[in-house]
Amino acid sequence: xxxxxxxxxxxxxxxxxxxxxxxxxxxxxxxxxxxxxxxxxxxxxxxxxxxxxxxxxxxxxxxxxxxxxxxxxxxxxxxxxxxxxxxxxxxxxxxxxxxxxxxxxxxxxxxxxxxxxxxxxxxxxxxxxxxxxxxxxxxxxxxxxxxxxxxxxxxxxxxxxxxxxxxxxxxxxxxxxxxxxxxxxxxxxxxxxxxxxxxxxxxxxxxxxxxxxxxxxxxxxxxxxxxxxxxxxxxxxxxxxxxxxxxxxxxxxxxxxxxxxxxxxxxxxxxxxxxxxxxxxxxxxxxxxxxxxxxxxxxxxx
Amino acid sequence: xxxxxxxxxxxxxxxxxxxxxxxxxxxxxxxxxxxxxxxxxxxxxxxxxxxxxxxxxxxxxxxxxxxxxxxxxxxxxxxxxxxxxxxxxxxxxxxxxxxxxxxxxxxxxxxxxxxxxxxxxxxxxxxxxxxxxxxxxxxxxxxxxxxxxxxxxxxxxxxxxxxxxxxxxxxxxxxxxxxxxxxxxxxxxxxxxxxxxxxxxxxxxx
Numbered sequence: 348x349x350x351x352x353x354x355x356x357x358x359x360x361x362x363x364x365x366x367x368x369x370x371x372x373x374x375x376x377x378x379x380x381x382x383x384x385x386x387x388x389x390x391x392x393x394x395x396x397x398x399x400x401x402x403x404x405x406x407x408x409x410x411x412x413x414x415x416x417x418x419x420x421x422x423x424x425x426x427x428x429x430x431x432x433x434x435x436x437x438x439x440x441x442x443x444x445x446x447x448x449x450x451x452x453x454x455x456x457x458x459x460x461x462x463x464x465x466x467x468x469x470x471x472x473x474x475x476x477x478x479x480x481x482x483x484x485x486x487x488x489x490x491x492x493x494x495x496x497x498x499x500x501x502x503x504x505x506x507x508x509x510x511x512x513x514x515x516x517x518x519x520x521x522x523x524x525x526x527x528x529x530x531x532x533x534x535x536x537x538x539x540x541x542x543x544x545x546x547x548x549x550x551x552x553x554x555x556x557x558x559x560x561x562x563x564x565x566x567x568x569x570x571x572x573x574x575x576x577x578x579x580x581x582x583x584x585x586x587x588x589x590x591x592x593x594x595x596x597x598x599x600x601x602x603x604x605x606x607x608x609x610x611x612x613x614x615x616x617x618x619x620x621x622x623x624x625x626x627x628x629x630x631x632x633x634x635x636x637x638x639x640x641x642x643x644x645x646x647x648x649x
Numbered sequence: 650x651x652x653x654x655x656x657x658x659x660x661x662x663x664x665x666x667x668x669x670x671x672x673x674x675x676x677x678x679x680x681x682x683x684x685x686x687x688x689x690x691x692x693x694x695x696x697x698x699x700x701x702x703x704x705x706x707x708x709x710x711x712x713x714x715x716x717x718x719x720x721x722x723x724x725x726x727x728x729x730x731x732x733x734x735x736x737x738x739x740x741x742x743x744x745x746x747x748x749x750x751x752x753x754x755x756x757x758x759x760x761x762x763x764x765x766x767x768x769x770x771x772x773x774x775x776x777x778x779x780x781x782x783x784x785x786x787x788x789x790x791x792x793x794x795x796x797x798x799x800x801x802x803x804x805x806x807x808x809x810x811x812x813x814x815x816x817x818x819x820x821x822x823x824x825x826x827x828x829x830x831x832x833x834x835x836x837x838x839x840x841x842x843x844x845x846x847x848x849x850x851x852x853x854x855x
Contacts, residue, residue: 355812429789475786476779641688642793645782 376423376431378438381634387419389456396496403503412518413448413469413510414441414635417499422457431455432464433640442466442638446516449638452502454495461486462646463506466638472513473506475645481505482647490649545569549594559595566591671814675823678805682826683735685798690733692791693751699787700725700758703780707761710771717757717764724754744827758784795829802828 379386384404385397392400404415416439423431432453442449449466450473463478473481485505489498548568553561570587574580704722707713728750737743762781771777806825809818818824 430792433789433793476782479779479782640793642789642791643786644789645786 375426375434376420378435379418379420381416381439381441381632383632384415385417387417389419389421389454391419391454391456391495392499393496396500400499400503403500403507407507407510409518411448411510411513411515412443412446413450413515414443414638415450415452415503415506415510416441417452417454417503419454419456419495419499421455423453423455423460424458428453428455428458428460428462429464429642429644429646432462432644433642436464436466436638436640439634440636440638441634442468443516443635444637446635447637447639448510448515449635449640450506450510451640452499452506454490454499456495458648459490460646460648461490463502463644464640465644467641467643468515468638469510469513470641470643472515473509473644475643477509479645479647481509482645487647487649545590545593546597549590549597553594553597562591562594565594671808671817672821674808674814675805675818675821678801678808679823682738682798682801682805685794685801686733686735686738688794689791689798692787692794693728696784696787696791697725697729697754699780699784700754703761703777703784706774706777706780707765707771710768710774713768713771714764717761721754721757721761724750724757728754738826739824741827748829755788799829802826 379388383397383401385392385400387397400417404417408414418435426434432451435453436449436451439451440449441451447466447468450469451462451464453462453464454460455462461482463473463482465473465475465478481502485501486498489495489501545565549561549565552564552568555561556564566587569590570583573586574583700721704718704725707718731743731747731750733743733747765771765777806828808814809823809825
């Protein structure tokens with residue numbers, strides 16, 4: 348009986364899927380939400396100390412684009428600090444999209460353990476041995492004296508210098524400025540847009556307005572959109588003319604209507620965000636989403 | 650007779666169209682497991698290179714325990730002689746051999762690291778401590794790479810075993826792949842015994 352068999356197979360798939368969740372359902376320490384550049388769930392830093400660190404890390408990101416986050420937790424039990432740091436890194440995925448320059452400085456206060464977890468892109472700037480030196484020379488001695496803020500400050504200073512010494516891709520212009528859209532949305536994207544959108548839009552417009560009026564509307568729409576996006580009259584005229592021609596030709600040739608239900612959906616996602624620099628808008632903080640943590644970095648204790 | 654055939658055909662077609670035949674998924678996941686495996690081998694290779702340097706540094710230390718050192722050298726030689734390429738990944742025998750050899754090297758290495766604690770000169774040696782950090786970083790990378798391989802294989806095996814994509818797998822010869830296992834599962838699941846009454850601590854076996 349095939350239907351019963353399908354049901355069994357589906358149940359089996361579901362069970363396997365749940366077993367995947369089951370593997371994660373052990374009582375692991377949850378990854379805290381990425382709310383700031385300095386996250387302190389152990390309560391070791393006061394507001395002023397946190398502010399100084401935040402400012403330093405924000406300046407680094409503004410200059411170099413690299414995202415560095417300091418995380419202080421009471422303990423990483425039951426996991427090893429390296430395993431936890433890696434899990435945090437791959438959950439947050441800090442680092443610019445397409446670049447992946449993220450770094451986490453993790454401290455487990457009760458475990459007396461420090462970890463610098465480095466995303467793959469920054470493994471050249473902060474190799475394991477350099478990370479180990481930062482921990483043993485800058486952070487651990489101050490932690491031994493109970494000076495957590497000083498240790499973190501010194502550690503961040505050293506990491507800052509290491510990252511600044513690396514040739515990373517330049518930071519994109521902050522979004523919101525007039526230039527940013529023009530840079531991000533060039534001739535190429537406009538061409539892709541036209542190739543994809545014009546057939547759909549023209550079919551819909553022809554369906555609603557009739558052949559000639561629809562073609563005119565398509566041409567005007569393509570021209571107008573190109574002007575808005577690229578701010579170039581010449582490009583807009585060319586795009587409009589091509590779209591008009593296409594719509595007229597397609598209308599003349601097609602006996603079969605090509606109206607699909609998807610035509611309405613094209614208004615929204617057309618304006619692509621600039622390819623990099625997805626964070627720092629309005630002073631808020633979020634992950635760039637590009638970081639890939641492969642276990643690089645070093646651990647230490649005090 | 651004929652209507653029965655048509656019914657069966659319709660049910661089969663419905664089942665296949667339900668999940669697609671999965672051929673492209675096989676291609677995608679097969680490639681994903683291969684690249685995940687390459688990363689595993691890559692990191693093991695790096696560890697092997699580092700061990701070479703480490704052994705040379707430790708050799709410089711006069712009257713270092715020869716037996717521990719020899720065991721590491723032998724285990725390394727054995728581990729590097731077994732290469733598992735993505736093509737032989739479907740061979741469970743070769744996979745087990747590879748895993749066993751690397752596991753042996755891991756335990757020989759951790760024994761060496763415990764022994765080193767008794768040599769203060771060596772511990773203070775800067776080149777040695779840097780090598781140690783590099784080795785530790787590589788062990789972490791191995792752990793991550795293995796983890797990713799396990800996940801990739803899991804995804805692939807679910808596809809290879811579940812209906813109806815298992816039919817596609819059968820037709821094109823995509824079998825379930827071997828995954829990492831823990832060799833000493835019983836040993837690990839026992840609670841660790843802590844003994845402070847003299848004697849060196851038992852090194853953590855991997």
